């Protein structure tokens with residue numbers, strides 16, 4: 001698993017180009033995956049939501065727009081340049097959305113205080129995944145849910161195409177868009193090394209979650225896990 005300080009400095013370097021790169025590199029598919037996450041959270045009607053590893057707040061803004069005004073949505077990240085983008089956008093758009101500094105290894109959030117916790121493309125970057133998953137569980141109320149949207153391992157027939165895309169096409173296209181080949185080489189390596197949907201479900205259960213369910217998308221290249229505390 002990657003070192004937290006290396007992950008922080010990598011995202012600091014690409015922060016200003018991150019959102020555009022995401023949209024282009026996923027051919028816009030990331031918007032549909034994000035919306036699936038938001039719809040699933042909305043169905044639980046949470047009052048207090050924490051979006052962890054929020055980055056520039058893509059998921060947090062979508063949650064804010066989808067949930068009633070009384071719901072409290074806060075984004076947490078340990079990378080200040082990413083948070084600064086979120087804060088600037090919230091101010092420009094007049095959106096009531098708070099962004100706070102927080103490391104998912106030890107969050108500045110009280111025990112059992114959130115109805116829903118979301119993490120999109122963040123868990124893969126955790127320095128210690130088991131510690132991070134337990135931290136997610138700690139801040140979630142009994143009966144509340146943790147939602148993890150993350151890259152996963154595709155069906156066998158799609159794996160060769162996926163491998164070429166992630167290892168060759170993605171780093172090159174990303175290097176052109178962001179000027180940082182290293183960051184996107186890391187993306188390919190971290191995707192390839194991440195557990196499949198079953199493996200992540202097993203890790204969530206080992207971290208103390210019950211009722212773990214999973215929805216695989218695009219032949220399993222992306223998975224949305226929901227775990228109840």
Ligand SMILES: C[S@@+](CC[C@H](N)C(=O)[O-])C[C@H]1O[C@@H](n2cnc3c(N)ncnc32)[C@H](O)[C@@H]1O
Nearest residue numbers: 011053054055077078079103104120121122125
């Ligand atoms: C790939 S971006 C995802 C951003 C956003 N969730 C999205 O969907 O666009 C990963 C984010 O995770 C953050 N991150 C990684 N490890 C973290 C940790 N331990 N604590 C807080 N943030 C973390 C990085 O700083 C980065 O902003």
